[in-house]
Each structure stands twice: as C-alpha cells, then as structure tokens.
Amino acid sequence: MLALKDYIQNDSSQSHDLNLQGNALVQYSGFPGATVKELRRHLEVVSDFSPDIIVLIIGTIDIYNSDATPESVARDMENLIDTLLFVIGVGKVIVLQVLHKQVPLSHTRYPVDADWFNARVDDLNSHLIEMLNRTGHGRSYLWRMKGFWSPASKQQNFADDGCHLSSAGHLRLITNVRAAVVAAQKIMKRTSRPKKGTHSACTCCSGQKQAHKRKNNAAPTSTKGKGPKNKRLTTFCPWRPI
Numbered sequence: 216m217l218a219l220k221d222y223i224q225n226d227s228s229q230s231h232d233l234n235l236q237g238n239a240l241v242q243y244s245g246f247p248g249a250t251v252k253e254l255r256r257h258l259e260v261v262s263d264f265s266p267d268i269i270v271l272i273i274g275t276i277d278i279y280n281s282d283a284t285p286e287s288v289a290r291d292m293e294n295l296i297d298t299l300l301f302v303i304g305v306g307k308v309i310v311l312q313v314l315h316k317q318v319p320l321s322h323t324r325y326p327v328d329a330d331w332f333n334a335r336v337d338d339l340n341s342h343l344i345e346m347l348n349r350t351g352h353g354r355s356y357l358w359r360m361k362g363f364w365s366p367a368s369k370q371q372n373f374a375d376d377g378c379h380l381s382s383a384g385h386l387r388l389i390t391n392v393r394a395a396v397v398a399a400q401k402i403m404k405r406t407s408r409p410k411k412g413t414h415s416a417c418t419c420c421s422g423q424k425q426a427h428k429r430k431n432n433a434a435p436t437s438t439k440g441k442g443p444k445n446k447r448l449t450t451f452c453p454w455r456p457i
Contacts, residue, residue: 251291266447274313289342308355319377358395
C-alpha cells in the first residue's frame with residue numbers, strides 16, 4: 216500500500232484523498248510480507264488515526280502458504296475484521312477480493328503455480344462472501360474487484376513477474392478503492408439518518424465523536440480541531456505492489 220501511495224504522489228493526475236468529497240483524510244499503511252495474523256501487531260496505526268472506513272487489501276501472503284487452507288485464512292480475516300469493528304471502533308470495513316496471479320513473463324523471486332494459486336484465491340473469496348453475508352450487522356463487506364479477471368486485463372494490470380501490479384494495475388486498484396469507499400459512504404449516510412420522532416445516537420460517517428459506546432468498549436471515532444468535519448479513511452495492506 217505504501218507503493219500505491221507513491222504511485223499516487225508521482226502521478227499528477229491522481230489525488231491523495233482519492234478525490235473524495237467532504238474533506239476526506241486518507242491514510243495509507245503497508246506492511247510488506249505480513250500475514251493477516253501478523254497485521255494484528257500493527258493495529259495502533261488504525262486506532263491512532265481513528266478512521267470511519269478502512270479498506271483491507273489482505274490475504275495474498277496467507278494464501279501463498281500451502282499449510283494454510285482458504286477456510287483458515289478466511290477465519291483469520293474474520294477475527295481481524297471483528298477486532299477493527301468492535302474493539303477499535305471502525306465504522307465500516309471493506310475487504311477487497313483477493314486477486315489472481317498472472318503466469319510470469321520473467322524470473323520471479325517466489326515462483327508459484329498460477330493455476331494452483333488462483334484456485335485457492337477463488338475458494339478464499341467464496342468463503343469471504345459466505346462469512347460476510349452471515350454477520351448481520353452490515354458493517355463489513357467484500358468488494359468485488361472490477362477489471363482484473365479476464366486474460367487481457369491480467370496481462371495489462373500485472374508486471375512481468377505475474378505477481379505485482381503494473382502502472383495500469385495501480386490505476387485500476389485506485390478506481391476500485393474509491394468506488395468501494397463511495398459506496399460505503401452512501402450506505403453510512405442512509406443508515407445514520409434519524410427516523411421521525413427518534414434521536415440519532417451515532418453519526419458514523421461524519422467523524423464526530425460517537426454519542427454511544429460501541430460493543431466491547433470500542434474507541435469512538437473523533438475529529439480533532441475545528442472547521443469542516445473530515446471523513447477518515449485508512450487503507451491497510453500487507454504487500455507492496457510495484
């Protein structure tokens with residue numbers, strides 16, 4: 216994710232805040248090579264920023280490990296999501312679909328059979344859909360990645376090693392991240408509207424302090440200082456695309 220931030224900074228046509236409305240504050244955090252379980256050691260970057268929405272680009276490192284099953288990886292992701300929602304107090308968690316790999320066109324440091332890997336990715340994504348559909352709270356969901364699945368798009372969006380993203384792939388990723396966040400903002404805006412005759416105890420998308428305690432004594436979101444209210448977004452990623 217740090218490389219995605221670098222890509223945005225080096226491309227004058229891109230904006231650090233993803234051109235989101237409402238004075239959005241966006242933080243990019245990346246931990247190259249970290250598994251889902253290892254990411255739990257870095258959650259202070261989330262709690263310190265106190266985002267309203269977090270986008271997770273995770274699972275790729277885990278699914279490389281033949282000792283891990285897609286189901287076990289999905290459970291690890293579920294535990295991480297629950298911690299973000301009910302301990303740290305994030306308003307919405309968006310999980311991006313894990314992407315396939317392309318057959319490499321050059322030497323790669325960590326070779327892997329693309330068919331084997333992609334089959335495991337499909338299995339993992341299926342488990343994630345099932346897992347997120349049964350939560351019932353509607354605060355986390357899987358974002359279906361657009362523009363990464365056809366043979367032509369894979370050739371365009373991946374570097375020659377078949378693993379990391381190309382410049383076109385970064386642009387496609389940015390488009391998906393922004394679309395996912397906009398969709399989440401719309402949902403949060405609808406659900407935060409008070410019904411007639413009732414009082415809204417929570418303005419999830421505004422960045423204001425929550426007026427109620429979240430489950431498990433979660434930390435409330437907040438906006439520091441005065442001026443326009445800022446929506447806060449964190450992107451969290453364990454791998455470093457190039």
